[in-house]
Amino acid sequence: MSGSFRKYSAFVTATLFSLLLLAQTTSAVLAHPLGNFTINHFSRLQVETSGVKVRYVVDMAEIPTFQEIQAADKESKDGPPTANWLKQYAETTASRLAQGLVLTVDGVRVPLQVTAKTISLPPGAGNLPTLRLECDLTGSFAGSLQTRRLKYEDTNFPERLGWREMVLVPGSGVSLFDSTAFGNGLTDELKAYPENMIAAPLNERALECSLSQGALPAGAAALKTRDGKTVTPSRDQLAELISVRELTPGVMLFGILLAFVLGGAHALSPGHGKTVVGAYLVGSRGTWKHAGFLGLTVTITHTAGVFALGLITLFASKYIVPERLFPILSFVSGILVLGLGGHLFIQRSRALAGGHHHDHHHHDLHHHDHQGMESFTHTHDGNTHSHLPPGMDGEKITWKSLLALGISGGLLPCPSALVVLLSAIALHRVGYGLILVVAFSAGLAGVLTAIGIGFVYAGKFFAAKEPQAKNGKLARLVKVMPVLSALVIASIGFVMCLQTVPDLKTALHPPTAQTQVVATASQPKEEHGPSLAGLGAIGILGLGLVFGLKHATEADHVVAVTTILTEHKSVARAAMVGALWGIGHTASIFMVGLVVLVLRISIPENVSSWLEFGVALMIIGLGANALLRALLHQPEPHVHAHDLETEPYLHKHESDHPHHHHQPGPHLHLTKNVGIKPLIVGMVHGLAGSAALTLLVLSQITSTILGLTYLLVFGIGSIGGMLLMSGLVGLPFVLAAEKLDRFHLGLRVVAGTLSIAFGLWYAYETGVIF
């Protein structure tokens, strides 16, 4: 969970990275970053209770690659190696290298089996091939409750120059300590060497560590990262709940509560269909019941998903690899959402064009009064069908679509819930683990339901006031709203599907047991995130737009914008806030991008974490400000919801805030319309995010223009995304403010408090303090 917000930089980086690598193939002459002679090694050991998973990567520069090809194939030294040759080479080399990896546990050699291997020939200097062999190996040993000593040595190519890196990762329920190795790597599996740093090549040829099940023994030195931070078995609060040493009723109760809260927090992280839920319910005038049903579906689906995947992991992992199921599940939920959105769009567009929607206005109101008591099967327009009370404009919420929505929200099990279940089984606390998973799922569903209810409320309000609306624009908006929401749903579904495609490819064609030839000499150096190899410049820029759209919905962005939104009471203003944020964000990313790309300057890592820390402080500040204003009942610069035109006009406050007359004089509205606050906030976000550009320089960009264009398109996408998002998020505030001052106050208080809490958590995450 904690990682999802960090996707930000990794995400931007990955995208840009692949983009630049593409550019590199066309123009650049790039030597291997560590010299033409080197053979570089990377090992990552994930230590489980009764086995070790090793990720082993060998990256050969041009000269050793040439030598290897020469040595392995003396017959035909001309021309590039064929895919068949590569496959053969990978086959023999992987098993040979596996022999050179010496793993012992308490002095007993643990043989390592190669489970997967991937070979590629990324082009190096002058398009001469370099060779990259990635192997996954496993070794197993009998489980034991005793503390054991593990040793690992890489004896391959001992004489050769090169970077040698080792990383230790504790598996679930395992503590690693008294280690000679570190818990994190520096090169992303030899994909990005720290060229701009002053750091001699790593020379980690062997490691030793102790392992035990459960918590760290007293007096042991915990595994550390390279900057001296302690590595917790998995920085997963939920997973930690299961591994507490003493299980008292108090601890259990606390655990269940915490699991519930964590589930709720998880629902707020990106990718849980909040927007979908909101858009759906707003567009369709759903009811409390719908929201409740949705929550229930999500809980059941999610719990069932965790259980099913847990069982697969336990008993069928030989046949089905759980990691490979994730992208498939994401894809399925994406398809579900896409289908739902498309279906609704067609239905609602038809309804909009159909012209008999006016008949239902009264009808609609009527239903609102009786929803709670109504049977779901009833006669409507002479036909009997099973459905929820009809929405407006003739379109209806069906159980089927609601179910689809709920399933799509819960289908993808949260990995930390899965870890809890597996640890629970490992620690013989199955019952407790199950309860935790259910509590977690319930928390998840609770928040989704709450969001849904919020939207239902807002929607109802909207609909209720609609007949009285004198403003024609609002009425038109109300009519178009369902179609718009259907569009939003469909596009989110599309993005969801699109994002899973690269993962899906590997999921459907697992490299297990047999060699996968990934790239030939003419292809880009690596596949980082979605493969851009096949896309032209237009395709890349298109992807930039999509990523930009998605980028706007990152949690820290939404939180910051929401607090500003609480001050505005118009959908247009809200959207304006979003757009301004996007412009600020784009401006600073672009500016920094320009500096980085043109001057080839990188932003040091500590600076970037300070910048992120600054974002956290800003979010806290915004929250505090919103909270203070709400509590002091200060009038905000605002406009009326019916005032969708932006021309300035003078008015008195009484009309808007009958109970508070803090600012009796007339004032000009436009000057305070939206303010520059969102612009500044956006710029700060952009500045913090620009740290991700550091890697850009590391990867030796060659096409500055393409890089900048990409940034620009990405920025435009993020403006659009935030515009949509803020319009949608701002809706409840707008609607609540219109009639119910107290409710609006409540919303503002909640938004302010949440913002402060999020800011604190985010500050902690940056790791600058504590």
Add this chain to the structure above:
Amino acid sequence: MTVFKKSLSLVVFLIFSSLLILTGCQTPQPEPPPKAATPPIATPLPSDTETTEKIIRELEGRVKTNPVDFVALNKLTGYYLQRLRETGNFSYLELATKTTKASLDLLPAEANKGGLRGLIQVEISSHEFASARDHAKQLIELEGDKNYPYQLLGDALLELGDYEKAAEAFHNMETRTTESESAKVPLEQRFARMAFLRGDLETAKRNLTVALNAALAATPPARETVAWTRWQLGETAFQMGDYKTAEQQYRDALTTYPDYYRALASLGRVRAAQGDLQDAAAQYEKAVRILPDPTFVAGLGDVYKLAGRTKEAEAQYALVEQIAKLNKLNGVLYNRTVAKFYADHDLKPEDAYNQAKQEYAARQDIYGADVLAWTALKAGKLPEAQKAIKDALRLGTKDAMLFYHAGMIAKAANDSAGAKQYLEQALKLSPQFDPLQATVARKALEGN
């Protein structure tokens, strides 16, 4: 990318690629050991790699927490260059370039002599001899009373072929050197080099022996310095045709420092000279595994060829060409090893000649002149070859390879008396100076 534009071939050269930084303690010696004519028996010296790497990590940590710590940066430059000498890994040269640049960016040379010193060392290692010379002059203005600026100046001048001024610089270095064993090491090494170039092999040997004893007297002795000096002693013996001593010196160097790649390659060459092609190939193979330096690779190819392993020889030659291609791509200016390889194997004569010519324009040392002469001959430019070989022989250096080239050029010019004299001189000095070329020389002499 600029990272590896430096010549891959710079590692193993007879020339002074090695700058010796005195890391040993300056403990006064109560009784200086006798200046033995024969070098002392070799013992393995403890590896200081782990300590050095640890120090490097600590210094890197200092720089990370305090990026303006120029003292740490200067120290890092020294350690990186030490690792470069020990491993031949150009990552270290790149790192040293970064640290020295960072240091001088923080504090200008006037106030940062350590930074300037590092810069000169980096420039010499990167074969930027002209700017190394200029910076050394700048350092002399700042620290004219110390010996080391003259050492750096002399090294740069030596590589530029300005031998008179180099000798003068080393003289200045000597007058500013206090009497101590550790100070003798760099001084005697340089005297040995000058003596060798002037054809006084006995003096060179004596100087190197003194340097070796002085290096061993340090507590603890610097492993690479000891191994390097022994290797140089071996090279001198090889030039004198004393293959047995040469072999012993190389083996001693390897005892001191196992897998010392310079000694391994030289051992391969001397084993070939002694006729043990199998062992020669084994030694070369090991050296190439550690560092595929084009000289080693070409040497291995020659040994294979001599042993009738044609296919394997071809593979090694293809590898040399591959390295040459990379050098070219990386913008390497000094490519004499590859140029000589082409000329030796009658490949790409025009390419080789152009490379040699380009390099000689930048630095007029005798070995640059030799490669120019040799490649000019192969490219059919006889007058230029004659002119260049004259330059190459101007110091009276006793090197069989120079004599062989001179003989072949004389033969091409129909000067059979000159050809006979030079070829005989070459074969007398070192009958098996090169696995393939010695045979060519012999045939040329017979057919003369």
